[in-house]
Amino acid sequence: MTASRGTTDQADMLRQLAGNAKKRVSGAPRREHRAGLRVISVTSGKAGVGKTSVTINLAEALALRGERVLVVDADHGLGDLCLQFGILPSYSLSQVLANEHTLEELLVDLGQGVQLLPAGTVSQQYHSLSPSERLALFQAMERLEEHFDMVLIDTGAGIPANVTGFASAAREVMLVMTPEATSITDAYTMVKTLSGRYGALKFKFLVNRCRDAEEGAALFRKLSAITGKFLEVSLEYAGCILHDELLVESGKRRGTLSRLFPDATVTRHFATLAQQLTTEGPVGAVATPLDPPAARCKEWRNHELSS
Numbered sequence: 001m002t003a004s005r006g007t008t009d010q011a012d013m014l015r016q017l018a019g020n021a022k023k024r025v026s027g028a029p030r031r032e033h034r035a036g037l038r039v040i041s042v043t044s045g046k047a048g049v050g051k052t053s054v055t056i057n058l059a060e061a062l063a064l065r066g067e068r069v070l071v072v073d074a075d076h077g078l079g080d081l082c083l084q085f086g087i088l089p090s091y092s093l094s095q096v097l098a099n100e101h102t103l104e105e106l107l108v109d110l111g112q113g114v115q116l117l118p119a120g121t122v123s124q125q126y127h128s129l130s131p132s133e134r135l136a137l138f139q140a141m142e143r144l145e146e147h148f149d150m151v152l153i154d155t156g157a158g159i160p161a162n163v164t165g166f167a168s169a170a171r172e173v174m175l176v177m178t179p180e181a182t183s184i185t186d187a188y189t190m191v192k193t194l195s196g197r198y199g200a201l202k203f204k205f206l207v208n209r210c211r212d213a214e215e216g217a218a219l220f221r222k223l224s225a226i227t228g229k230f231l232e233v234s235l236e237y238a239g240c241i242l243h244d245e246l247l248v249e250s251g252k253r254r255g256t257l258s259r260l261f262p263d264a265t266v267t268r269h270f271a272t273l274a275q276q277l278t279t280e281g282p283v284g285a286v287a288t289p290l291d292p293p294a295a296r297c298k299e300w301r302n303h304e305l306s307s
């Protein structure tokens, strides 16, 4: 199959998929306050800044607000959520792609209204998947959409294509950074790469491990000033999470803040972040490079399929 033929086939398939998705959405019972599924990638320019901690605690805070949340663990590093929670998935993605099991069977119930899709090995192998396997993966992910209100994708760090591919698979990108010397450079590189590679135009920033709120806001102002000079992107400030040893403690105990420390200040910060996200609606929308009518209908972007 030639590349252009493959692209046409995929575009046809996507149009069909988009049509099906539309039908499902209009026919499926939806929570009244939901405008539709929201997919947010949580990513960073650098490893170890707290993506996984932010993802899982934000997921629980969202679930406590009544959202049905799916966490996609697309990080195959040490921050792998399965490793952190001591979970051994029953099936692998290759079995799903071979139609031996469904993606639903791969889901792990983390409790508190949060489900986990352990996809770490997928992101590792992502770019070795054939176009038809990638299509099968996104089709399978689409089938999950009616079960959830929010999807948070915990990606790996940095700019390898397997990381940025997952990071840009969502309409919204939340970049996590910390107040370290290299943080601004790393975040800037990530914004430049994502916007250059995928046309991502808006990002939401969360500063983690701050001393105080002013430190987070100051860091964001610096980053905005630099990106404003060199890049045509829109940045939004999500706020900051203070450095708090309770996060380390909850990680050690393989738990989460809302379960272990429901009344702690840092737990309230996550609740506030969840509240902002649910009340303000989608932010940081990513431009869609695909055929517009098909792309508009899809929350899981399939940009790789067109290449």
Ligand SMILES: Nc1ncnc2c1ncn2[C@@H]1O[C@H](COP(=O)(O)OP(=O)(O)OP(=O)(O)O)[C@@H](O)[C@H]1O
Residues within 6 Å of the ligand: 044, 046, 047, 048, 049, 050, 051, 052, 053, 054, 075, 077, 078, 079, 080, 156, 157, 208, 209, 210, 241, 242, 243, 244, 245, 246, 247, 248, 249, 251
């Ligand atoms: N706000 C915080 N205060 C104190 N410690 C934190 C905070 N956020 C995260 N940590 C700690 O920092 C360490 C790294 O966090 P985490 O694994 O979430 O980072 P990550 O960005 O997902 O890492 P990786 O890139 O390796 O996947 C963990 O020990 C975690 O408990």
